[in-house]
Amino acid sequence: MHNPIGVITDGFQRGLWEGLSLAGELNVQGVQLYAVSGEMNPKTITVDTKKRLKEELQRNNLTISALCGDLGGHGFQDRSVNPEKIDMSKRILELAVEFGTPIVTTHIGIIPEEENHVYETMLKACDELGTFASSLDAYFAVETGPEPATRLKSFLDQLSTNGVSVNFDPANMVMVTGDDPVQGIYILKDYIVHTHVKDGRKLGLVDPRDVYGELGYEPMSHAAIAEMVENSTGFRETPLGQGSVPFDNYFQALKDIGYDGYLIVEREAGTNAFQNIKQAVQFLQARQTAKNI
Numbered sequence: 001m002h003n004p005i006g007v008i009t010d011g012f013q014r015g016l017w018e019g020l021s022l023a024g025e026l027n028v029q030g031v032q033l034y035a036v037s038g039e040m041n042p043k044t045i046t047v048d049t050k051k052r053l054k055e056e057l058q059r060n061n062l063t064i065s066a067l068c069g070d071l072g073g074h075g076f077q078d079r080s081v082n083p084e085k086i087d088m089s090k091r092i093l094e095l096a097v098e099f100g101t102p103i104v105t106t107h108i109g110i111i112p113e114e115e116n117h118v119y120e121t122m123l124k125a126c127d128e129l130g131t132f133a134s135s136l137d138a139y140f141a142v143e144t145g146p147e148p149a150t151r152l153k154s155f156l157d158q159l160s161t162n163g164v165s166v167n168f169d170p171a172n173m174v175m176v177t178g179d180d181p182v183q184g185i186y187i188l189k190d191y192i193v194h195t196h197v198k199d200g201r202k203l204g205l206v207d208p209r210d211v212y213g214e215l216g217y218e219p220m221s222h223a224a225i226a227e228m229v230e231n232s233t234g235f236r237e238t239p240l241g242q243g244s245v246p247f248d249n250y251f252q253a254l255k256d257i258g259y260d261g262y263l264i265v266e267r268e269a270g271t272n273a274f275q276n277i278k279q280a281v282q283f284l285q286a287r288q289t290a291k292n293i
Helices: 017-023 049-060 083-100 117-135 149-159 170-177 181-187 208-212 221-230 247-255 273-291
Strands: 007-008 030-034 063-070 103-106 141-143 164-168 194-198 199-202 234-236 263-265
Touching: 007 273, 017 030, 030 049, 049 247, 063 083, 083 103, 083 234, 103 194, 117 164, 149 164, 149 181, 164 181, 170 181, 170 194, 170 208, 181 199, 181 208, 181 247, 221 263, 247 263, 263 273
Parallel strands: 007 030, 007 263, 030 063, 063 103, 103 141, 141 164, 164 194, 194 263
Antiparallel strands: 199 234
């Protein structure tokens, strides 16, 4: 049985409604939608928007794989703003469940190497979020990349539930930490509930703080990161199959652990968003036909 394929609609850079239509054109099964601001803000979304969204999903033969609830900043490292962020995260998860998906993906900030006060702050916030998610039979899925898989697993093992789990992104690991995404699959196998499919290369030393930010250390601006990528000094996102993600072994690892969820295309680089995403979808569709992944 093939894993369903989907796309992040924001990747088209055309807005919510046109993004859904473009996803339908690609003959994918699912979409991941941002639900932090604008029309999809869970605190202001209207009944009419909910109705239209359900209609557009049905018209394009799509289901929602997950909502993206990344609130930016330093994740949940700053205890002074965590109550507000935790409340917003809960509202996003409730909206996700209302739309038929039990998954919200997010970034929680870089998990420190040592169990210091920032570590404890993040642990407390995630334990509250995980308990809430479990009460809804749902998950907050932490995206891989800011730290090695072993450190993420150690952190998750300390939580009281598996309500905080993993959204596995192999390219983030390859480009930023240089971690092995195949071994990462086996390390995090008990937590993976959602995946992104992306490719890239690590071209030099990359400080994860420059990409993801850390309390007391501001992240680089998007423009600065784009310039770094363009100048080939740190990392580069590539079309699928042209980077360092070993997709044969990667998909075999997902199969080995019994992962049957979505493969969601995420493309954040390049000048023609629709064509880039289309090529990625075709890459996955061709592999499924040839290798029965």
